[in-house]
Amino acid sequence: MPQPVRAEHVSPGRQSWVRCENDPGPERDGIKQMPDFLLEIGTEEIPARMIASAQQELQRRVADLLSRERLPAATEISHVDTPRRLAILAPGIPDAQPDVSEQITGPAVSVSFKDRQPTNAAHAFAKKAGVEVAQLERVTTPKGEYLSAKVTKRGRSAAEILAELLPKEIASIYWPKNMYWRKPNERFVRPVRWLVAMLDDQVIPLEFGGIRASNGTRGHRVLFPGAVVISRSSEYSENLRNAKVLCRAEREQQIRKALDAATRTIPGARWREDPSLLDTVVNLTEWPSAILGSFDREFLELPEEVLVTVMRDHQKYFAIEDVKGKLLPNFLAVLNTDGDPQGLIRHGNERVLRARFNDARFFWQTDQKHPLRDRVSWLKNVTFQKDLGSYYEKTLRVQRLCSWLTETIKQKGIAVRPGVVHKAACLAKTDLTTELVKEFTELQGIVGGLYARVQNLDRGMPDATRQLIAQTIYDHYKPVSAEDSVPRSVEGAVLSIADKAETIAGMFALGLQPTGSKDPFALRRQANGIVKAMAEHKLPILISDLIKLARETYAGSVAEKKFAQGTNYANALGAFFRERIEFYLRDQLGYAYDVVNAVLMADADDVVDAVARAAAVSEVRSSADFASISVAFKRIKNILHQARETGKEVSSAVDSSLFQEEAERKLGAEIPEIAQAVAQFRQAREYSRALTEISRIRPAVDAFFDKVMVMVEDERLRANRLALLQTLLKEFSTIADFSEIVTQGK
């Protein structure tokens, strides 16, 4: 749901504009002084997915325009959007821009008068300012005395400005896909069929797409086919409601109510919440209602995933479940009309769904004729990517990568079943050859998992093993989005990571990495998935190893010959993954950006470790000790930077015999002592305790900067002090680079 945009356009500079004496009274041109402005763009049906963002953009554009033109609305701007209209209501805008007076400076007095008579220069200036010569004033500037005049610019009427400027704003709305219908250079999402632009009861002479604005809108296509005249802009919503058109919030409420009411007819049943489906049907209706339909119980033998996909993605129906969450043989359809008294609509929808389910069942049964294990070789004929070969080749590579990964994590004490991963990797892509996936591509992976569950995978395989393999296949595309969960098992996580890493490695090696907003192979999303799966399953896999091993799976392949030469594969991928980890820590786990920077500056190779460090640093970040350490570290970095810039030497090791000050001696003694403790805790991944140790260095550091001058003349002293600082920085930045932490007020 778009939030109502706050009216941010109340011009802050309003007071600086001087209202003139000849200010019009409350009435001008028959409009009250602060009329309500209404704009409605009436179109043929806008695609549901585009309505919300276009509405927000239009509202922002109108608000900006009003603010820019000094016509701010008195209260919040509101909107109405339906499939056939985008409308904006700006209550109480000035009927005209305020007049403005301005003092303009003219020629010097010395050249304006000759013998006390005005010269041509004075006359010309008076003419330009639109005043008599006698009305000219004088100003004294550092450069001398000049003529000056007060010029009044009369504000233009709101109607005039809106008629002139709105068409450009309407034309500028961004659409993911637009069209032309009248003139090739005139584009919009669908043909515009009517326009309403009014200030109270007055029509603004606005024109767009060959349509002239009027006060006539249209109601619901079927329920209110007649003309609808808007008497006053403030009555717009009411007029629409009478014409069987509801605004978004009302439609959503009405749909929820209707779904509830229809569901209540089945005891104990409830409809499955589905925010994106709800959003879609809200955007497909002007006057919604809902019906309850049913289908034959025998279809429940088909997997729920298939039934729900058919209902949701193909028919936009809501599924209904019983108390235990089991699917019921019913569905809810949202209509764009006020009801179905004779049950004709229900009957029609049931027939369509029956046909769809029949189709799905036909595919399911056809697919069983060839079990997944027979389909592995079929993958030779399915192209993965034109330069990377077939899915068969991909399968072999993913299997190899899986073996490495399972071995690695097993050695580090993670319980994993390599045989399960291996078998699942072998079958994971075979569902691409099934009719069901060809029909419902969004079910890839899931269908493979479902088939593996019911098919004989290997002679004598225990049922539990088969179920785990099936689940591993089922989950291996997960997480498909930032919101999606990771695979349920470690085996699933490993396969998911290997599958994605192999793709990313191949694409980067080909030089097809994402650039800017272009990411046609969704590599960023896949890398996000890898990071999330590693983090949540706490898999001790180093990104650098993963990158290297994924690349090695291509060794000796035909694909390898196509790989781009001279690209810095490892560096590019390292940076790419670092960004993905950053995204995960910041956007998914909610850590502050400076904490994330600090943590990743120290190390960005181990995801699990980075998450733990971010948690620990986040906790201490606002403490006084760390605020102080952060300031000190920034200072140290600056000093070292400066030293480098000016070519000052830094000793390779600290020589304690060169210490002169007590503070220096103390810091020199504490660094190795505390650093050792820090290193031990870091080794044991006890980051909170490590940080507590680090905080102990603060008094010594503070005292050092208090008492010791670093950049002294004596070269040996200076080099030794720089070395001391460098050691401090190095030894205490292994958990996070504290200089990255943003401190309050410093």
Add this chain to the structure above:
Amino acid sequence: MAPETFLRVLDPKPYKVAYVQPSRRPADGRYGENPNRLYKHMQLQVILKPPPENIQELYLESLGALGIDLRQHDIKFEEDNWESPTLGAWGIGWQVMLDGLEITQFTYFQQCGGVDLFPISAELTYGLERIAAFLQDVDSIYEIVWARDPKTGDMVKYGDVRLADERQMSVYNFEMADVEKAWKHFELCEGECKALLDGYSIVREKPQVSQRDLGHPIYDKKRFPLLGAYELCLKCSHLFNILDARGAISVTERVGVIARVRALAVGIAKAWVDQQKDEPQADKEESEPAAEQNAADMAPATP
């Protein structure tokens, strides 16, 4: 796309036409076993150039004329943009949903044969089997009553007319079409089409050319058979679909073959626009009924 659509939308002359055409999509065949899927179905194709402002209202009225009372049903226009990559044609529009059933594809053409259209045409394709099944309230397309004997009242059902076609052509398209020969046919049609297009470009430069120049009898530009070239292009498009149904085209090859057919379509569209330019204004053929018996839509199934 029948020539009545493909070629007629290219030029600027206003044009309105409605005709029934069979649409063939080999990969959609289901051996006659699926009650809702056909390799060949009938479309009522309507072209309106330029589209009238009240086109949606006219369309809804046409449903009324078919006997569908919209006040008792649920109608929605849901985004669906049509595209035929082999013919370089695409448009913006909707699938029209009646009680959850897609009954019409409604498209504002934007490009055809790679040519930006002006004025544009609106294309309405009514799915006749679906509408008939809806009106007759039958679950299977094959149960649609096709005709009744006026004397006895005996029914002829759609299945009686079409089932054998679906069954046999599914077997042919999926199992028996000779892949090697289909490729040869493809190349032959492509070659002849290209030769015609080359011929046209000669005629275009020199309106009166000798037999020696062309290897054919003398033609003037207006009589040059671009329609013949288009028919060959459609054959290529159909052969591509058959090869696709046979699984004989890998994903990699696919792009290349589509580009080959598209090149023909684009060449024909350009030539046609050129040929029409010199047509005298008085030439009024536009209201001519166009119920071609073999205007098979060979547009490929879009993915």
